[in-house]
Amino acid sequence: MHDDAQLTRQQVSDAVSPLGWRLVLGAVHTEVDAPSLARAAEVAAIAAAGVDPDGQDRLTVDVRAERAMLRLMPPLGGLVTALDVRLAREVSEALAAHGFTTSPGRGDRAGRLQGLEIAIDALDIGKVRPFWQAVTGYIGEVGPSDLTAGLIDPLGRGPAIWFQQMDAPRPQRNRIHLDVDVPHDEGEARVRAALAAGGTLVSDARAPAFWVLADPEGNEACVCTWQGRD
The missing domain is CATH 3.30.1360.20 (Transcriptional coactivator/pterin dehydratase)
Known part of the structure; x- marks a missing residue:
């Protein structure tokens, strides 16, 4: 090959x-x-x-x-x-x-391998993306990836940023959330730990690609794996 x-x-x-x-x-x-x-x-x-x-x-x-x-x-x-x-x-x-x-x-130490993304909901990704690129000093990814309009730290230190397309304003819902990417054999365990710590399951419709979770006040985070993305 x-x-x-x-x-x-x-x-x-x-x-x-x-x-x-x-x-x-x-x-x-x-x-x-x-x-x-x-x-x-x-x-x-x-x-x-x-x-x-x-x-x-x-x-x-x-x-x-x-x-x-x-x-x-x-x-x-x-x-x-x-x-x-x-x-x-x-x-x-x-x-x-x-x-x-x-x-x-x-x-x-099992389960420590992970990646962190910051997801930003946007109505006009092309309009807001330049701001985030300028303020973070990040660069755009080259070629296809797991990120939508992704920005990455050129030194590989900070979390990746991606942009989620919105179709309507959502003033009562957080517009920035964390995606925690874990190995495919750690996803369900991480979800169980989050639920045991007081979280709630918002949606598992796309699991095991991702589960949407919320903290006790409704702030959301996603636990993600590579599965279901090919």
């Missing part, structure tokens, strides 16, 4: 899940346990050496004292390709050769 081949979300998930990676919001993520900051930095170095020159701008690593979080995605957003899947496999193999294991999180 050519590295630039476009894959369905199901194909990506099927390919990376056995390696301990999960597809979340246009990227594949994994976690590697490390007993110290120095060992987590070693994980980052091994992963960086494990991607070929074409993958240097696709890999990011969050290094902490007890673990390293790895993410592979196209540098300017868009859908995951066969290249990202190949790099995930090669990074996992390189880490395994040094005694490290890629996983979606274990024990009390």
Whole structure:
């Protein structure tokens, strides 16, 4: 398969899940346990050496004292390709050769792989989008993606922003909400946790693509997965 081949979300998930990676919001993520900051930095170095020159701008690593979080995605957003899947496999193999294991999180750290989006409802997306791009310093995604008119942090630090088309004003409902994107096998558990914490289920009509939830005062958030989007 050519590295630039476009894959369905199901194909990506099927390919990376056995390696301990999960597809979340246009990227594949994994976690590697490390007993110290120095060992987590070693994980980052091994992963960086494990991607070929074409993958240097696709890999990011969050290094902490007890673990390293790895993410592979196209540098300017868009859908995951066969290249990202190949790099995930090669990074996992390189880490395994040094005694490290890629996983979606274990024990009390299970479910920490996630992505965060800010969703803005708009009657005229083309009119409001330039403001949000200017005020955040974000850039537009290149090519197709999971975001509508998406804006992303060029340094990959902040949450993505997308715009939801409105067909009529809704003055009594919040116009900005959070989307929490989790691995496909964590969606229902996250919804149950939110309900147990006092939330209510507004709609599960599009589940497992997303569940619409509300806090006790009616402010909404969505729990999302890649499923049901191909």
